[in-house]
Amino acid sequence: MGCVIIEGFMDDKRLPEAWMRGIVQGVDPVIGHLLRAAEQIHEDAATAIGDLTPERLWSAPRGMTSAGFHAKHLAGSTERLCTYLEGNQLTAKQLAAIGTEGGGDETAADLLSSIDLALNRYRDLVQTLSPQNFGANREIGRKRYQTTVVSVAIHIAEHAQRHIGGMIAAAKLIRA
Numbered sequence: 001m002g003c004v005i006i007e008g009f010m011d012d013k014r015l016p017e018a019w020m021r022g023i024v025q026g027v028d029p030v031i032g033h034l035l036r037a038a039e040q041i042h043e044d045a046a047t048a049i050g051d052l053t054p055e056r057l058w059s060a061p062r063g064m065t066s067a068g069f070h071a072k073h074l075a076g077s078t079e080r081l082c083t084y085l086e087g088n089q090l091t092a093k094q095l096a097a098i099g100t101e102g103g104g105d106e107t108a109a110d111l112l113s114s115i116d117l118a119l120n121r122y123r124d125l126v127q128t129l130s131p132q133n134f135g136a137n138r139e140i141g142r143k144r145y146q147t148t149v150v151s152v153a154i155h156i157a158e159h160a161q162r163h164i165g166g167m168i169a170a171a172k173l174i175r176a
Helices: 029-049 067-085 092-098 108-128 149-175
Strands: 003-005 014-016 137-140 145-148
Touching: 029 067, 029 108, 029 149, 067 092, 067 108, 067 137, 067 149, 108 149, 137 149, 145 149
Parallel strands: none
Antiparallel strands: 003 014, 137 145
């Protein structure tokens, strides 16, 4: 990707990717990078699907997973992983929501709003992290797999990026 087009920004209208926008002041560098990752996820999601109609958003181009699924799952999985980051297990409502991510009739605005809510929760949690507690134990899933605070925080960003990639690819095929 390289850069994001932002109307009215500088003469060439290009803003570097979030990780190249400088140091996030006042926070640990790892936390700063996680905040920049959330910024990039937000921008890429809006660019990928912001103009898609619900029909196009939920279509499966060439048998691929729809851009809508990637967006809905990105929001839902981020929200669920934040629960683990807090040291909690999923509620029955969160577990039931997993089965609803395969399809839908949400608009791009609906999905982008859900992504924003999930990313806001993630940013709020990341800002409360202390490097001294990065190694604190966290349990993931029904089998309560052992991991650490920093591993969950990083996984949220990397998992979201996987789905951004799927969203971008599906959206490009839909537009082609």
